[in-house]
Each structure stands twice: as C-alpha cells, then as structure tokens.
Amino acid sequence: MTSPDRNAALTIAVVYPDLLGTYGDGGNGLVLARRAAWRGIDVELLQADSDRPLPAADLYCMGGGEDGPQVRAATALRDDGTLVAAVDRGAVVLGVCAGYQLLGRSFPDSADRPHDGLGLLDITTRKGSGTRAVGELVGDVTGESPSLPDGRPLPRLTGFENHGGVTTVGAGSTPLARVLRGVGNGGGDGTEGAWNGRVMGCYLHGPVLARNTTLADLLLGWAVSSGTSVEPLLPLDDSEEMALRTERLAAIEAHRPSGWVRRFRGLRL
Amino acid sequence: MTISTRPPSPVSGARASVAVEALQVVNWLSRILRRGSGTVAGGRVGLAIDPGLLGTLARHKRIALVSGTNGKTTTTRMLVAALSDGGDEPVAFNGTGANMPAGHVSALVGSPSTGAAVLEVDEGYLGAVIDATSPRVVVLLNLSRDQLDRIAEVRMLVDRWRAALGALTVSSDGDGPPTVVVANADDPMVAWAAVAAPTVRWVGAGQVWQHDAVGCPACGGRIVFDQTGAWACDRCDFARPARHAWLEGSMLVLADGSRHPVVIGLPGQFNRANAAMAAMAAPFMLDTDRGAPPGVADLMDRVGSVHQVAGRFSSIDRHGHTVRLLLAKNPAGWTAIFDLLDEAGPRASPVVLSINARIADGFDPSWLWDVPFERLAGNPVVVTGDRRLDLAVRLHYAEVAHTVVDDPVAAVDRAVEMSRPADAGVPSIDFVGNYTAFADLRGRL
Numbered sequence: 148m149t150s151p152d153r154n155a156a157l158t159i160a161v162v163y164p165d166l167l168g169t170y171g172d173g174g175n176g177l178v179l180a181r182r183a184a185w186r187g188i189d190v191e192l193l194q195a196d197s198d199r200p201l202p203a204a205d206l207y208c209m210g211g212g213e214d215g216p217q218v219r220a221a222t223a224l225r226d227d228g229t230l231v232a233a234v235d236r237g238a239v240v241l242g243v244c245a246g247y248q249l250l251g252r253s254f255p256d257s258a259d260r261p262h263d264g265l266g267l268l269d270i271t272t273r274k275g276s277g278t279r280a281v282g283e284l285v286g287d288v289t290g291e292s293p294s295l296p297d298g299r300p301l302p303r304l305t306g307f308e309n310h311g312g313v314t315t316v317g318a319g320s321t322p323l324a325r326v327l328r329g330v331g332n333g334g335g336d337g338t339e340g341a342w343n344g345r346v347m348g349c350y351l352h353g354p355v356l357a358r359n360t361t362l363a364d365l366l367l368g369w370a371v372s373s374g375t376s377v378e379p380l381l382p383l384d385d386s387e388e389m390a391l392r393t394e395r396l397a398a399i400e401a402h403r404p405s406g407w408v409r410r411f412r413g414l415r416l
Numbered sequence: 417m418t419i420s421t422r423p424p425s426p427v428s429g430a431r432a433s434v435a436v437e438a439l440q441v442v443n444w445l446s447r448i449l450r451r452g453s454g455t456v457a458g459g460r461v462g463l464a465i466d467p468g469l470l471g472t473l474a475r476h477k478r479i480a481l482v483s484g485t486n487g488k489t490t491t492t493r494m495l496v497a498a499l500s501d502g503g504d505e506p507v508a509f510n511g512t513g514a515n516m517p518a519g520h521v522s523a524l525v526g527s528p529s530t531g532a533a534v535l536e537v538d539e540g541y542l543g544a545v546i547d548a549t550s551p552r553v554v555v556l557l558n559l560s561r562d563q564l565d566r567i568a569e570v571r572m573l574v575d576r577w578r579a580a581l582g583a584l585t586v587s588s589d590g591d592g593p594p595t596v597v598v599a600n601a602d603d604p605m606v607a608w609a610a611v612a613a614p615t616v617r618w619v620g621a622g623q624v625w626q627h628d629a630v631g632c633p634a635c636g637g638r639i640v641f642d643q644t645g646a647w648a649c650d651r652c653d654f655a656r657p658a659r660h661a662w663l664e665g666s667m668l669v670l671a672d673g674s675r676h677p678v679v680i681g682l683p684g685q686f687n688r689a690n691a692a693m694a695a696m697a698a699p700f701m702l703d704t705d706r707g708a709p710p711g712v713a714d715l716m717d718r719v720g721s722v723h724q725v726a727g728r729f730s731s732i733d734r735h736g737h738t739v740r741l742l743l744a745k746n747p748a749g750w751t752a753i754f755d756l757l758d759e760a761g762p763r764a765s766p767v768v769l770s771i772n773a774r775i776a777d778g779f780d781p782s783w784l785w786d787v788p789f790e791r792l793a794g795n796p797v798v799v800t801g802d803r804r805l806d807l808a809v810r811l812h813y814a815e816v817a818h819t820v821v822d823d824p825v826a827a828v829d830r831a832v833e834m835s836r837p838a839d840a841g842v843p844s845i846d847f848v849g850n851y852t853a854f855a856d857l858r859g860r861l
Binding site for chain 2: 170352353387391
C-alpha cells in the first residue's frame with residue numbers, strides 16, 4: 148500500500164465502475180483526485196474494473212448500481228479481499244447507495260433475499276415496502292458525525308437520493324446525519340448514512356462530494372494523513388460549488404413537492 | 417373511378433367511435449389553448465373511454481415500431497422517408513415524439529384505416545404496443561441508461577423486451593405476415609432480447625456506449641468487446657450473432673457482399689447507423705403486390721432526404737452566425753454528439769450547453785458525471801439552462817473553462833460574441849441541449 152505521506156503519491160480507486168457506475172458516482176473519485184492535484188499533491192486516480200484484482204489504494208469510492216451487479220460486486224470484493232485488508236491498514240472508503248449497502252452486514256437482491264455484505268459498516272438493508280425514496284435529500288450532522296481537523300462540524304449535507312432499500316444502523320456504526328428533507332436511511336429513526344473509523348456510506352448522489360466539498364476535504368485529509376493526526380488542507384476556490392449548494396437548498400424551499408407530485412414521479416403515464 | 421377525398425372511417429363499434437371523437441376534441445382544445453402539441457391529452461381521454469382503441473386503429477394497417485434509448489425519433493423519421501414513394505398514401509407517424517400509447521392513438525386517428533404507419537415507442541411500453549398492434553416490423557436500436565429517476569433499470573427493460581419478443585409466433589395469426597425484428601447486433605442488451613424472437617434480421621449498427629452492457633445477461637459472466645466491435649461473453653457462448661448487414665464507416669455492407677454508400681442529410685456516425693436500421697427495416701413494410709420493391713440504394717436515397725428531425729440538426733441564423741441545434745439526453749447520446757463535433761476536425765468554435773431537469777428530462781442530473789465533457793477542452797463553452805450550476809461544477813472538475821449565462825437566448829448571443837466570422841454553411845456555434853432545454857430554445861429562436 149502506498150505510504151500515506153503528504154508528499155508521496157496518493158492513490159484513489161473507483162471500485163468496479165463497470166458494476167457500480169450507473170449513477171454518476173464515479174464523479175466522487177474525480178472530485179477527490181482534482182482537489183488533491185490542485186493542492187500540489189501527486190495523485191493517481193484508478194478506475195478499478197471488476198475483471199482484475201482490486202489495486203492497493205489510500206481511498207476507495209463505490210457508487211450506485213442495479214441489483215444484479217450489486218450482488219456480483221459484493222461477491223467479487225469478498226473473494227478478492229483487498230478492500231477489507233486495506234481498511235485494516237487505514238484506507239478510507241466512501242460507499243454511495245448500492246456501494247453503501249454492500250459495505251454493511253447484509254443487503255437485499257431484487258427479490259429481497261439477503262446477501263452478505265463486507266461487514267465494514269454495522270448496517271443492515273432490506274427492501275422498502277412503500278414507494279422508492281426519490282428526491283433532494285438534506286441532512287444536518289450531529290455531535291456523533293465526524294468533524295473537521297480544527298474541530299468544526301461538517302456543514303449541512305445535500306444531494307439527491309434514489310433508492311428502494313431501507314437501512315438500519317447498528318450499535319457498531321454511527322449515523323452520518325439527521326434528515327431534514329427527504330428519506331435517507333428510512334428505518335424510522337430519521338437518520339441518513341453511517342460511518343465508523345474511516346469507512347463512510349450514504350444515499351446521497353449528486354455526486355455527493357461535488358455538492359459537499361467540505362466532506363470531500365474531510366475524506367481527502369484522512370487519506371493523506373498518517374496515524375491519527377489529520378493535517379488541514381489548503382483552501383481552494385469553491386465558489387462554483389457554493390453557488391450550486393445555495394441554489395439546491397433554495398430550490399427545495401421553493402418547490403416543496405406535494406404528495407401528488409411524489410406519487411406522479413413513480414407513475415408511468 | 418372516383419377517389420374519395422375523405423378517408424374511410426377507421427373504427428367500428430360505438431365505444432371506439434366515441435373515444436375517437438373525444439380524442440379529437442380534446443387534442444383540438446389542447447392546441448387551441450396552447451397547452452401542448454395536441455397529441456397526448458386527447459389520446460389519454462380516448463384510451464380511458466376505449467382501452468382497446470390502439471388495437472382497433474391498428475387492425476388494418478401495416479405497422480412498424482421503433483424503440484431504443486437513443487435514435488427513436490430520427491430512425492422513425494428515416495423509415496417514414498424510406499416508405500414514402502411520393503405517391504398516394506402518406507405514412508402515418510408520431511412526429512412530435514409522443515411515444516406512449518396516448519401519442520400512438522393520436523397519430524393513427526388522423527390517418528386512413530389502411531396503409532403504413534411507423535410509431536416510435538418508449539422502451540417501457542414496447543411489449544404492450546406489440547400486443548396491441550401486431551406489427552410487421554420491430555426495430556431495436558440500443559439500450560443504455562436514461563433518466564435515472566424515471567424509468568426501470570436497463571436489465572429489467574431487457575427482460576421485458578425479451579419476454580415480449582419471445583411471445584411472437586413464427587406463423588402469422590390473423591392476416592399478414594409474421595413480425596420481423598430488425599435488431600442492432602452490436603448491442604449485447606438488444607441482442608439478448610432479440611434472440612428470443614422467431615424471425616430476426618441482425619444489423620451491425622455500432623455501439624457508442626459500452627458501459628451498461630458489461631455483465632453477460634445470459635450467465636452473469638463478462639461481455640468483452642474487441643476493436644472491431646465484435647463481442648462475446650468470456651464464460652458462456654452468448655456472442656454477437658451473424659449479421660445480415662453492417663456499417664463499415666459510411667458504407668453499408670450486406671452479407672451477400674454488396675456495398676452501398678450511406679450518404680444522408682444528417683451528420684454523424686450515429687445517424688448513419690439509424691439510416692442503416694431504417695433501410696433494412698423498410699422492405700418488410702412494403703406492399704408486395706405493387707411490383708418490384710425498391711432496392712437498398714433507392715431506400716437509402718429516400719432516407720437521405722431527411723435533413724432535420726423535429727428541429728434536431730437544424731441550423732438557425734443568429735446575428736449572421738449559424739447556430740446548429742443538437743439534442744443529447746444521456747451519456748450515450750452526449751458521447752455521440754462529441755464524436756460528431758470531432759468529425760468536423762480541430763476548431764475552437766463556441767459550444768453552448770443547456771441542461772434542464774424537469775419531468776421529461778429526469779429530475780436528477782447526476783448522469784452529467786458520466787459524460788466525458790473533458791472532450792470539450794479547447795472550445796469556448798457557455799453554460800445555461802435550469803441546472804447550469806450543476807453543469808458548471810462538472811466542467812470545473814473537467815478543467816474546461818466556461819461562462820455561465822442565466823438565460824438560454826442570452827447564452828447563444830454570448831457565444832455569438834465569441835465567434836469568429838462565419839465560413840459559409842459551417843456552423844459557427846453548436847448548441848447542445850437535453851430534452852426540455854432543446855425544446856425551450858427552439859421555441860424561442
């Protein structure tokens with residue numbers, strides 16, 4: 148595994164984009180790689196397809212995908228073993244939607260049969276019985292959410308969710324945020340996402356790191372730091388990302404969808 | 417012999433007649449009140465009154481269906497051209513792109529009770545429309561992701577297509593020959609669906625977007641593509657079927673060895689692919705008791721008469737500059753547009769990108785991050801549309817310099833300011849928009 152020294156190469160791997168790449172979440176890897184490069188960090192971004200061994204990396208991103216490929220991805224990652232071993236050695240992992248679910252203890256296939264996840268998060272997912280959770284998702288971090296190196300909390304999280312799964316967070320992990328708008332985990336506790344150590348997962352698309360640059364820098368800071376001391380990264384000009392955040396948060400306030408619109412979204416007309 | 421100037425009544429039966437009357441009134445109202453193009457609203461009312469209306473209207477017609485993620489509207493238009501011999505019966509088709517049953521019944525109501533009709537069909541409705549219309553031909557173009565928050569997953573669609581095509585019978589039931597499926601052999605998802613049909617013509621139309629076809633639908637193994645476009649599963653024997661025709665650049669090659677240049681009025685390899693599919697489907701729609709059917713060359717000539725489709729690929733003048741209007745709705749479509757822009761050779765002409773995320777576009781533009789916008793580096797780019805800020809962030813990380821302009825017409829004018837003096841006939845600005853963004857600009861310019 149590459150040395151987590153700030154001046155040495157940083158390796159970021161997008162995990163199985165051929166299976167878990169249907170929702171633009173590969174963009175998380177791009178955002179991280181660019182933000183590292185713009186700070187003068189020598190970074191390598193790998194698209195790690197499922198037909199070869201998973202490479203060693205400092206930071207892994209896993210995105211959303213369809214039911215069948217999700218099962219294939221989980222099986223392949225379990226058989227391969229690299230991801231779990233990398234987490235043992237301090238690698239950072241971000242899983243989104245299908246990627247989030249398979250980091251947990253178990254997740255459902257299209258027939259709601261449970262399949263083993265990687266056990267890196269203490270979460271369990273089942274198929275929801277109601278309509279899919281589709282729409283803007285907003286959550287505020289809690290006292291248990293990871294905080295920035297200087298102790299400040301993460302800003303409000305915003306993104307778009309689109310999932311039929313319902314996720315319950317167990318005692319071994321912590322929810323990432325408390326839902327203000329949208330569904331999130333959907334298990335009735337009003338939470339979204341989960342994390343423990345350097346492994347994090349959520350239902351936010353957007354992709355999530357393009358909409359939440361402070362979260363991107365948190366993960367990047369973990370990946371470039373050695374041991375437990377996390378060095379702060381140099382600031383970047385995030386004016387375009389901030390403009391998007393502001394617009395998205397304002398759009399939710401302006402267009403609170405009525406129940407009719409939410410039902411309409413699920414209909415074929 | 418006198419020729420009646422009024423088409424024979426297409427429907428018998430009281431319910432169907434009432435449905436047709438209601439459909440026509442509602443569509444007329446819709447147009448008068450400027451609420452829409454006057455096709456879908458009436459169609460919905462008609463189907464509510466008579467759910468069997470589509471079958472009734474299709475009963476005595478020769479129907480061709482065209483479906484797939486990208487290219488439906490263009491291929492439909494091209495097939496209509498191929499079937500139009502300048503003679504008597506105009507070919508009916510749903511030209512406004514209303515491609516669900518409500519749009520289909522509206523398209524057929526205006527047409528005579530017999531004759532040909534070509535209908536573009538939304539991928540989610542193909543099975544239902546095959547059932548209702550007993551078509552002569554079903555054209556399957558491609559299947560990839562589209563409108564993530566609106567439609568079923570790609571694999572679910574493939575399975576539904578496969579079930580619908582597997583239900584076609586070899587021998588004709590009722591009158592008319594059995595249904596022929598004209599399928600793009602270069603797309604593994606299409607191939608998986610079409611192998612279930614009893615009668616298939618395989619056309620190698622090319623595959624722009626390979627990212628959704630990686631898992632083998634037959635066994636879960638991996639589909640591997642080679643440079644020539646041939647593909648096969650690395651675990652089972654599911655592989656590209658032997659093709660009856662294929663494209664080599666701009667040449668359509670038939671299995672019998674004959675070669676036909678594809679010279680058409682629309683740009684880009686993806687349009688040559690659409691033309692190949694239309695030309696191969698047309699013979700199955702022609703009336704065989706009208707003498708020798710036109711050959712491939714003649715059909716391709718007719719297809720070549722199409723120079724724009726519902727405004728797409730059309731050019732408008734703006735303050736002395738030519739603005740070409742292009743539509744792209746999903747990663748495969750955008751990749752094809754970048755290929756098209758590259759075909760013109762290296763030039764630094766301005767590109768206006770407009771992205772909305774309304775109902776018809778899909779509410780979530782995360783798919784922008786699967787589009788290789790990095791390919792625009794070197795072109796001045798102006799960004800507009802409802803979701804211009806999402807696009808701006810995407811371009812920021814693509815390291816493509818861009819200007820954000822709130823109003824789409826003002827965005828075009830900003831691009832005009834960036835243009836060099838125009839060469840005659842060459843578009844000096846390309847405008848690329850997704851579904852409603854394209855319609856918006858077209859409506860205003």
